[in-house]
Amino acid sequence: LLPLLIKKPSIHEIKIGQSTPAPGAQNTITVTLNVNAPIRPGIQGSSILLGPFEGAVLPHGAVALHSANVTDVHVFKASQDGVPGTAHWDPTHGNLMMYVVSEISSGRDYVFSFDVVNPSCSQMCSNVGAVTDGLVFVPAGCGSDASLVQSSMPVVVEGDKIELADDDHCPMKVYAPTFTTKLVSECSEVRAGANVLTFSLAPNIDVPTGTIVSVAGLVGSTTPSGPIEVGGKNATMFASATWEQGTGTLKLTTQGVMHANQVASFSINVGNPEQAQAMAASPTIGAVSSTVIIGVKTMSGLVLGGQADPVFTSATIIAESSAAQGPYNMLMMKFVTNTAIATDSRLTISGLTGTV
Incomplete structure (x- = not known):
């Protein structure tokens, strides 16, 4: 100096x-x-x-x-x-x-x-x-x-x-509104069977009451268009929900604030495709309100592939009333399937040889 x-x-x-x-x-x-x-x-x-x-x-x-x-x-x-x-x-x-x-x-x-x-x-x-x-x-x-x-x-x-x-x-740098968590999963891959789709969402911004959340691309389901019931942990977050079968679009209207960085989980019941699809559905999600717009993004998870055949995963004779020769015998059987069996369905059991 x-x-x-x-x-x-x-x-x-x-x-x-x-x-x-x-x-x-x-x-x-x-x-x-x-x-x-x-x-x-x-x-x-x-x-x-x-x-x-x-x-x-x-x-x-x-x-x-x-x-x-x-x-x-x-x-x-x-x-x-x-x-x-x-x-x-x-x-x-x-x-x-x-x-x-x-x-x-x-x-x-x-x-x-x-x-x-x-x-x-x-x-x-x-x-x-x-x-x-x-x-x-x-x-x-x-x-x-x-x-x-x-x-x-x-x-x-x-x-x-x-x-x-x-x-x-850096001062006033701001990210776009988005769902930082956007997961979809299913409980069954069996074609033509009942299925439950579960969604988990977490926005990076408070999503206000009256926002329309749209999940699109859930194609292949046999569930017809119309109002659809929402279940799961945070079902009460939504005032109403509608389903459009052709485009596989689920639209939900919020009736409370979906708070930033808090995961909301909910589910809907749908029918799986009657035939296996070449590719499972990879849905997208977005949301629109008067003050917040969340752009459409692809969700994590594949659903509605319908790749599994309906089968009995196990069928066992677990007991009989008598082992003696001649008298009537009552067999107790246990069946486990990978899908629901409708009322009035007919079950055919073969191979019970030696009976009179």
């Missing part, structure tokens, strides 16, 4: 990150501020503006700043006569304004955060910048007579002094 080299007092570094990219979720924006020299607010008032935080949902006005070290936020107010530890939010431009009301010390990080709600649609992270007013120093005068004075005009903080977090922590 050169002797008596004095740097212009200014903001040395600003780091900005977020807690979650989940759509519609509460998101904590964390800011780390560092200055290269002690900076005091100017007589006319000093401020730091951060933004834009695109898509962030927050009411207009004062918002609380949070920090593990209370002194990190007490240098800021939402207005010059506001409450320490607050900032002013402008929802029109997505900007956070902080009035500096006491000295910002050099040589340490000021770390604070504030909460917003993410939008419900996907987006890339915001190119957040910073503008100071009456805070940083600029040259005044000409040539060798120039001195440094606090700027009375807004000054844009250089881009290389602003560091945005990477990947999912």
